[in-house]
Amino acid sequence: MxxxxxxxxxxxxxxxxxxxxxxxxxxxxxxxxxxxxxxxxxxxxxxxxxxxxxxxxxxxxxxxxxxxxxxxxxxxxxxxxxxxxxxxxxxxxDDEIMDAIDVVENARPSDEGKNISCEDMYSAYVNTVIYGSQKTLAWYRLGNMYYDGIFVEQNKKWAIYFYRRAFTTGGMERYYEADNALRLGKCFYYGDGIGKDPVLAKYFLRHAGHILWRYPEDDATALCTSLLDSLGKLDNTYLFDGKDYMEEDDYIEDTASEWLYHIPEYI
Structure with missing residues (x-):
């Protein structure tokens, strides 16, 4: 084949x-x-x-x-x-467990005196995707688990599509929304789990940056700024569409929209 x-x-x-x-x-x-x-x-x-x-x-x-x-x-x-x-x-x-995500979010495994296992967390997040109202946060947390190989077999390619689902679903707390976008931006910037793509990297890093400026002392803010600065202005070769050149912002938006909302045939 x-x-x-x-x-x-x-x-x-x-x-x-x-x-x-x-x-x-x-x-x-x-x-x-x-x-x-x-x-x-x-x-x-x-x-x-x-x-x-x-x-x-x-x-x-x-x-x-x-x-x-x-x-x-x-x-x-x-x-x-x-x-x-x-x-x-x-x-x-999976049986329905009402408010399961609230239980694990209020008792992370690292908290002293808490006894929430990664398996419990995973089950709660899957359960929330099926039944719950906090689906976006669940997709983001599942993305983290697959990216880092926590309880599940590590699969960064899969993690990226969980992050994508979180991004398109929306409605997360702003800091988590920024971190989700930053993670996508980093993956496209470095080619981590997916092919390098400076256009998509810039889209997601810029989205994260629009939120992270509120957190000037945060390490994530410094990283986002550094990666965006290194990308600079995209080369005109990225802006060619048919026979006409597009404005950079329009090209970035079009490219991101296609990736975010198109069901891929291959990942």
Whole structure:
């Protein structure tokens, strides 16, 4: 498999095997979806969740199913195809715990005298994504857990899409909103978990900077300012659109909007 068109053909063949009534065909489908995951094929994500949830071609593992269904929601491809929807499956896996996020947010693991495990935190944040009102904060916290490998297997690529979901959902406390944007900006600046992109780096760093100026003594403010200064004004080669040059601000906004709200085919 070398070209995206070949990956897409391979995905369709995997789906055909998945829909088969023959056990051996479904086992092969699972193996094919795992191969597609390695190249970042988004279509494989929800199918892998279904495989792990129902034990199709693999041992049934709710923890693994939860991971893939959660990512499918973050990516925006959570509808019932294959059914049920990602939200419905997560409701089957996790019982509703009202106000779970408030419990863990008020007792972080580092607090003395508190006994909240990372597993409890993870469950509370997933639960909040499904049932709660503080979904944005939950996405941000989940992004941190995947970025740092806390309780879950470290996966910076996945973390970026949890941060993206937090950014597009909105409604977080301003400092957390700034930190979420700063984390995205750093990832694009350094190529950490995703390809380097000075345009997107500048967009997110600038968004963070609009908030962080209120915290002049904070280390995050100094870092944000330093990275923005090093980017400077974008080169005209980034501003070419068709046959016309665009204003830098317009180009940055257009590029960011496309990345934020477009369901990717590959990650």
């Amino acid at each position: 070398k070209l995206k068109s070949t990956y897409d053909d391979y995905f369709l063949r995997a789906v055909k095997r998945f829909d088969s009534d023959v056990s051996g065909q479904r086992t092969k489908a699972f193996e094919m979806f795992k191969e597609l995951e390695k190249v970042g094929h988004v279509g494989s994500i929800k199918y892998l969740g279904k495989c792990y949830f129902e034990g199709i071609g693999c041992e049934r593992k709710n923890d693994k199913a939860r991971d893939y269904y959660l990512l499918s929601i973050a990516l925006g491809c959570y509808k019932a195809d294959p059914g049920p929807s990602s939200y419905e499956v997560l409701r089957m896996i």
